[in-house]
Amino acid sequence: MRISLALVGVTALAVLLVPPLVRLDQQAVDLGAKLLSPSWSHPFGTDDLGRDLLLRCVYGLRVSLLVGVAAALAATVIGTAVGATAGALGGWADRALMRVVDTVSSVPHLLLGIFIVAVFRPGVWPVVVSVALTHWLSTARIVRAEVLSLRSRPYIDAAVSGGASRWRVAVRHLLPGVLPQAALAAVLMVPHAMWHESALSFLGLGLPTHMASLGNLIQSARGSLLAGQWWPTLFPGLFIIVPTLAIAGLAGAWRERINPRRRSELML
Amino acid sequence: MLELHDITAGYGSGAPVVRNATLALAPGESVGLLGPSGCGKSTLARVAALLHRPDSGTVTLDGEPVRGWRYRASRSRRTAFGVVFQQPRLSADPRLRLTDLIAEPLRATGRRHEIAPRLTELAASVGLTPDLLNRRPHEVSDGQLQRACLARALVLRPRWLICDEMTAMLDASTTAALVAAVEDYRTATGAGLLAVGHDQVLLDRWCDRTVRWASLTAAGAGK
Incomplete structure (x- = not known):
């Protein structure tokens, strides 16, 4: 938990502070310094165009985090809207919406994601859209289940008896009740979305290749890996794994705190 | 006049929970419904x-x-009933302060201007201090929360009160205070009451007449 917090803190500082403070051009090509192994002047070494890998990794993480957070937020908003609507309305609306969810989940989501990015020109937003549109399903299911359990509580009966409309019950009583779960789902989604961004970029379908993203870095390092140069693959790989595991660890600790058993011991 | 005739009700596909029950309440009448x-x-x-x-x-x-029923009932019909449930913990939205809990029906029906006077009046009649009104449900006791739930049920001045085991979880003094608050309200407004419970002594003292669960269904089945 503390380790996760520290790692997320360091990551956040790095992506926020390094670009404005370090006035180095991450795109600067220096063919004379290509594929240097890690040393004091280039702690992570350089890539096949002589660009500093530490700097590229930090910029790449920045892009990947942006995509991850934006996609996770968008996916959560879609999922919460669908799940809450299905749960609150019930009946045929619930069945129809959940069949849509089942249908979309029956398609492998990476494949669907690839299909969606392929429709657009390469860029950041198509990746965000692709990841968001393939990842709202689990949130919709979680939120629907939570709404269904809240819906049968006597305080909803009391609200109905007090003259509240369907809309008011949903907005005033149901939605605030599912927000903690939805927020947790959003945080858990961030690492997943980052992996997807990396996967899409690695397949050459995600971000434009000049843009430093962790997936792009690993993709362009493939050639040199076969030639025995391990550093252009290892360091971006660690940059994907370590922060995402740290975020997942934090989300896990948070889930422990809000899980219903603990909550009921504290409140009921 | 509130008449329930030959009611069969249940949840989902299982056997119905209520079979052929019949019950009628005259205007202003208080009826205790006694059953296990x-x-x-x-x-x-x-x-x-x-x-x-x-x-x-x-x-x-x-x-x-x-x-x-529920949303399909018109708002004026729904709000003609004030309902108090057995478990105050489950019938209070955990995020609302007691003031908001009590004022919620006024907000939901667009009568915000009545909030301040009604709150003062109801807090006094159910015995809640201003300090308690600013707390959230988990910061007050069951009895205090049930007082707030009764205030919420009375806030729209219903013509009928339905108290479902209202005092089953409470101590004797809170029970007495809540029953007294209900009776004060009924004396002032002439509202009818359906008090559901399993405590015969309480219902006999509280209500005009007490009916047993078995007699409801027998009357329904007999027709």
């Missing part, structure tokens, strides 16, 4: 409060048959 736990009296109370649609049977309110 799990017999279906709470379900019948929810049917009467227009919160649960029965599988069959008719509910007549002031001579007019009820056609819709």
Whole structure:
């Protein structure tokens, strides 16, 4: 938990502070310094165009985090809207919406994601859209289940008896009740979305290749890996794994705190 | 006049919880409904409060048959009933302070201007201090929360009160205070009362008449 917090803190500082403070051009090509192994002047070494890998990794993480957070937020908003609507309305609306969810989940989501990015020109937003549109399903299911359990509580009966409309019950009583779960789902989604961004970029379908993203870095390092140069693959790989595991660890600790058993011991 | 005729009600596909129950309440009358736990009296109370649609049977309110329950009932019909449930913990939204809990029906029906005077009046009649009103449900005791729930049920001045085991979880002094608050309200407004419970001594002292669960269904089945 503390380790996760520290790692997320360091990551956040790095992506926020390094670009404005370090006035180095991450795109600067220096063919004379290509594929240097890690040393004091280039702690992570350089890539096949002589660009500093530490700097590229930090910029790449920045892009990947942006995509991850934006996609996770968008996916959560879609999922919460669908799940809450299905749960609150019930009946045929619930069945129809959940069949849509089942249908979309029956398609492998990476494949669907690839299909969606392929429709657009390469860029950041198509990746965000692709990841968001393939990842709202689990949130919709979680939120629907939570709404269904809240819906049968006597305080909803009391609200109905007090003259509240369907809309008011949903907005005033149901939605605030599912927000903690939805927020947790959003945080858990961030690492997943980052992996997807990396996967899409690695397949050459995600971000434009000049843009430093962790997936792009690993993709362009493939050639040199076969030639025995391990550093252009290892360091971006660690940059994907370590922060995402740290975020997942934090989300896990948070889930422990809000899980219903603990909550009921504290409140009921 | 509130008439429940030949009501059969249940949940989902299982056997109905209530079978052929018949009960009538005259205007302003207080009726105690006495029955063992799990017999279906709470379900019948929810049917009467227009919160649960029965599988069959008719509910007549002031001579007019009820056609819709929950959201399908018109707002004026729904709010003609004030409902107090057995467990205050479950019938209070955990995020609302007690003031908001009590004022919520006024907000929901667009009568915000009445909030301040009604709150002062009701807090006094159910015995809640201003300090308690600013707390959230988990910061008050069951008895204090049930007082707030009763205030919420009274805030729209309902013509009928449905108290479903209102005092089952409470101590004797809180029970006495809540029953007194209900009776004060009824004396002032002439509202009718359906008090559901399993405590015969309490219901006999509280209500004009007490009916046993078995007699409701027997009367229904006999027809």
